Amino acid sequence: MTGKLITLEGVDGAGKSTHIPLIADLLRAKNVEVILTREPGGTALGEKLRELLLHETMSADTETLLMFAARREHIEQVIQPALTRGAWVLSDRFTDASFAYQHGGRGVAAEKLRSLETWVQGALQPDLTVLFDLPVEISCQRLAGARDPDRFEQENTAFFQRIRDAYLERAAKFPQRFRVIDANRSVSKIQDELKQIISML
Ligand code: TMP
Numbered sequence: 243m244t245g246k247l248i249t250l251e252g253v254d255g256a257g258k259s260t261h262i263p264l265i266a267d268l269l270r271a272k273n274v275e276v277i278l279t280r281e282p283g284g285t286a287l288g289e290k291l292r293e294l295l296l297h298e299t300m301s302a303d304t305e306t307l308l309m310f311a312a313r314r315e316h317i318e319q320v321i322q323p324a325l326t327r328g329a330w331v332l333s334d335r336f337t338d339a340s341f342a343y344q345h346g347g348r349g350v351a352a353e354k355l356r357s358l359e360t361w362v363q364g365a366l367q368p369d370l371t372v373l374f375d376l377p378v379e380i381s382c383q384r385l386a387g388a389r390d391p392d393r394f395e396q397e398n399t400a401f402f403q404r405i406r407d408a409y410l411e412r413a414a415k416f417p418q419r420f421r422v423i424d425a426n427r428s429v430s431k432i433q434d435e436l437k438q439i440i441s442m443l
Pocket residue numbers: 254280281282309334335336337338339340341343344394395
């Protein structure tokens with residue numbers, strides 16, 4: 243028995259958190275055990291690393307290594323055991339975020355990320371990745387209203403443009419698992435599309 247790994251991605255401000263409860267409900271309606279989790283985070287140690295990642299100054303390499311350290315713990319403690327017992331794991335971000343933010347955004351070589359990916363997750367890949375795609379002018383406008391922005395949310399439009407481009411490149415490279423959602427629409431339109439996507443699983 244093996245479960246499924248479903249990941250949600252998008253630039254900050256793309257609105258994915260609005261849709262997580264609906265996606266979780268749609269999955270539960272399939273009568274499967276659903277584990278809701280997030281990266282960086284998802285374990286006690288991972289949540290501590292998240293605090294550091296979101297608030298402490300560090301180099302791009304350190305940021306990358308800490309993201310993957312948190313991910314290793316997450317896979318070992320949460321994701322793999324859940325998949326083994328047949329549960330479906332819904333993770334708010336996973337490795338595509340490292341390719342988008344650390345490679346696309348910060349310029350860390352993709353080769354470095356690929357070796358970390360192999361080390362940390364072996365053959366494990368998401369069964370489905372939903373990418374909430376939004377023009378950066380709109381996501382940046384949304385972030386401008388946010389209280390107390392973290393280290394990533396404080397970045398400029400060019401940084402988010404590179405992230406959006408890197409996400410779209412990942413989606414084009416792995417079309418079998420990616421579904422790109424136009425997040426520049428009403429919540430109800432987006433939810434209709436999510437229902438359709440989840441019904442295919
Ligand atoms: P969140 O805002 O979706 O909770 O994610 C926290 C931040 O961490 C977000 O700005 C994206 C960033 N991040 C990376 O830079 N690399 C990663 O691998 C992950 C999982 C998140």
